[in-house]
Amino acid sequence: MSRIYDNWERLVRATLKRDLLRQLALQSSMESSFNSTATQSDFSDDSDNYIEFAQKQIMSSEISCGVNQLPPDLVWVNSKPLSIEELVLLQSCLNPPKKLRPGRYWYDKVSGLWGKEGEKPIQIISADLPVGYRIQQGASNGKTNVFINNREITRPEIWMLQAAGIHCEGNPSFWVSADGSYQLEGMNYVLGKLWKTKVKIVCLALSLPFPKKQMKLT
Known part of the structure; x- marks a missing residue:
C-alpha cells in the first residue's frame, strides 16, 4: 500500500x-x-x-x-468519491499524498499539483493517475482570472509565476506539465520551465509545494 x-x-x-x-x-x-x-x-x-x-x-x-484501512468513499478527488482501486492506486504511486485523511481534494492530473478543495496546492504527487473526475475551474477557490490546466489559481501562485519570470497580465491560461514546462493554452511550443532555483525560495516562503527531485534547475 x-x-x-x-x-x-x-x-x-x-x-x-x-x-x-x-x-x-x-x-x-x-x-x-x-x-x-x-x-x-x-x-x-x-x-x-x-x-x-x-x-x-x-x-x-x-x-x-x-x-x-482508509474508507475510499470518504476520500473525494475532483468531486468524486474514490473506489478501492483508485485509493490503492493513489496510495501506492511513486509520490503519494502525505498523511491522506478523509476529506475532499483537488488533483491536477497534468502537473501533479494536489490540494484540499477550496485551498491552494499543498503537494506535488505523481501525475497522470486515473483517479477522480476532471479538475474544475473553481477547485482551489482562486480569484485571479489566471488559469493553470483549467484551474483558476490562487494569489500565492501568481507570485510564484512572477518569481519564475512569467507574465500574468491579460488573464492568461497556462498549460503546465509534470516536469514544469509551461506554454500558453492553445499554443504548441514551450515557453520555459516553472521550477527554477529562485522559485523554490518563493515556494518555501508562501508554503507552496516544490518538486523534491528535479533533473536540472535553472
Missing part, C-alpha cells in the same frame, strides 16, 4: 530474522553435528523461506485489518 507499509514490512522481516537467529544460536550450541557446510546452506535456505512466508502472513493480516 503506502510507504508506511513498506517501512512496517522491513521492520517485520528484521524482527523475524532476529528471532530466528536467536533460535539458531541456541540450537547450534545443543547439536554439535550441525556443522557441515551443506547442512548449513540447506538450513539457511529454509530459514529464508520461513522468514518470507511468515512476513507475508503478518503483512496480509496487517493490511486486511479494518482499523488500518
